Amino acid sequence: MNSVEMHLLVKKFGSFVAVDQVSLAVEKGEIFGFLGPNGAGKSTAIRMLCGLLTPTSGSASVNGFDVAREPEEIRRTIGYMSQKFSLYDDLTVEENIDFFTGMYGVPREKRAERKRHVLEMANLSDRRKALTRTLSGGWKQRLALGCAILHDPPVLFLDEPTSGVDPLARAAFWGLIHDLSETGHTIFVSTHYMDEAEYCHRLALMYRGRVIALGTPAELKAGLTEHSLLNLDSSDPLETMRALEGLDGVRDVAVFGGGLHVTVDDVEATSARVRERLGAQGIAVRKLERIEPSMEDVFVALIESEERKAA
C-alpha cells in the first residue's frame, strides 16, 4: 500500500485553480519532495492531504484513508508541520510537548518515553523549561518537528519546514528527516530551496498548480539531455550576455554566481562559436566547460519549456 496517493486532485478557490489535476503516489519510507516557487500550489495540496481543505474534484488517500470521507482517521496517522511556526510561544518547551501529547491522545504509559525521545531528538533536553519564544529559529523548528511526531505517525507532512532557518540548522534538520525515513516513516516535504531537493528520494516539480516533472533527482537531471550546460566565466558577464543573445545554437544564458550558465544544443560546435563571437567583441573567456546541471538548472529549464508551451 502506498502511503500517499493522489488521483487527478483539483482544488479551486473561486475561479483560481490552485491545484490542477495532480496524480502521484508516494511509497512507504520515502522522502518525497514537492518543489516549486511560492504560489505553485504545494501548501494547498498538502493541506488537502491533511484533511484541512476539501478537494474540488479528484481523490486522494493517506495511509489508505480517503481524504474527503475519512479525515479523522487520517489525522490519527499523520504528523503535520505548517509553513508558519505554529506552537505556543508563551508556553515552555515541555508544556508544548505535554499539550500536544494530550491532543494526540498518546497512551499514558508511552508518554514519558515519547517525551524523552522528542527532547533528545530535538536536542532540547536542557532547555525544557525555556519559554518557546526565547528559542532561536533552528531550535523552534526542531521542537515543531518533535511535536508533530509525538504520536509516532507513519506519515509526516512538512510544509516548507526550513524557511527562515540558517543553513547549518537546515542541514541538521535534514539529518533528522533522514533518520525518520530510515525507521520507516514516510515524509512528504515541500520546499522552494532547490539545494534541498537533493536530500529527497523523489521529487515532484510543481508549477502553477501542476506537476511538470516527477522522478528522482538523478532522473530529473538526466531528463535534460537534449541540451547541455556550459559554465562560462568571462571578463564582462553583462556584455557577454548581450553578445550571446540570438547566437545560433545558444538556447539560454542565465547568471549563476559570478559566471554564466549557457544552455546549448551541441557542445562542440557552439563552444567554438561562443569563443569566436566573444573574441570578436574583445571579451576574454577565462573558462568555458561543460558541467552537470544542478536542480536549479533543471527547474529553470522545465519552467521555461512550460512557458513556451503555454505561449
Add this chain to the structure above:
Amino acid sequence: MWERIFVILRKELIQALREPRMRVLLFVPPMVQLIVFGFAVNLDVDHARIAWMDMDRTPESRSLRDRFTGSGRFDIVSAPGSEAEVQRALDRGEAQAVLRIPQGFARDTARGRSTEVQILVDGTNSNTASLVASYAGSIIAEYSVNLMERQQRVKVLTRSPGSAVSMATPQVTARSRVWFNPDLYSRNYFVPGVIANIIMMVTLMLTALSIVREKEIGTMEQLMVTPVRPIELMLGKTLPFALVGLMDVVLVTVVALLVFHIPLRGSFLLLLFCAVLFLMTSLGAGLFLSTISQTQQQAMLGSFFFSTPAFMLSGFAFPIRNMPVAVQYLTYLNPVRYFIEIVRGIFLKGAGVDVLWPQMAALTIYGITVLSLSAMRFQKKLD
C-alpha cells in the same frame, strides 16, 4: 474526551495567567465598571440648584421657599431680580430650574383665588429635568393642599363661632410607598445590572479573541490536524472563560454587598445558576463570532457590533417601557434583557424560580440555539 478538554483548559489557564495583560483584562474591567456605575453614574436628583425669583416678598412666599429648602432636594443658588438674570442663570447652567412667584401671590391666595407659580426647567438633560419638575410640583401641590385646609378652617371658624362644626374637608391624597428600592437609589438599579454586562464583555469578547488569536498565529491549523474533536476543542476553549465569568459574578456580588450595600434578597445560588444559563448564550455568540472572523480586530469589532445594541436594548440603563413599541418587541430577542430582569429580580425583589422561570426558559432556549448554531459552524476545516 474529558482528558483532552482538561489538557486544553490547563493550557488556556497557563497562558492566561502567564500573560500580565490578560490577568489585568480579566479582573480590572469588572472593577472599573462597578466603580463607574456604583459611584459615578447617579441619576438621583439630590441637590438640584434652583434660582428663586420672588416678586411678591410676603410671609406666604417665604413659607413656600422654606418648603423647598427644607425638602433637602433643592439648593437655592441665586435670587434673580430681573428677566435678564433669570435668562443668564439658565444659560450658564448655574441653576437647573427657576421658580417665579408672581406679584400678588399672597393677596390672591388670601382671597381664595387661584394663583400660579412658574417653574422654568432646563431641559438639556431630560431625565434630570423631569425629576426636578416633578419634585417641585409635588412640593407646590402639598403647599396648596395645606393652604386650602387652613383657609377652610378659618372659614368654618368665622362662620359659626364657638360651635363644633366639622371642619374636615374631604380630600384624596396619594401616599406612594416605593417597594424593593425605597430610597430610589439609582445605584441599586445599576450595580446588579453590571453583572450581566461584565459576563457579556468577558465571555463574548475573550472567547472570540482567544480562538481567533490561534487562527492568526497558526496554532489553530496545528490543532485541526490532531484527532481532537470539534466539541472537545469548543468546550476546552470556552470553559476557561465560563469559569472566569462565574468568578467575576462572585467578585461583583461581594463588592456590591460590601461596598455599595446593595441588598441581595434572593438566592445567590440561583443567581449563579442563571449566570450559567446566560453564559451559554454569550459563549455561544463568542464562538459564532470566532467562526466568522479571521483577525482579532474583526473579532473585536464584531463583539462591539453585538454587545452595544444588546446593552442598549437590555433595560440596563434605559427603561424598556419608554422605548417605541416596535423596539420593545425587539428586546425580546435580546438575551441580555432576560438576564438583567433575573439579576434585578434576585437582588432587589428576592424573586425565585416561581417568578423568574419565563426568563430562565428564554435564556435556556437561547443558549441551546446559539451554541448549536456555532457548533455547526465550528469545523476542523480551513475552507
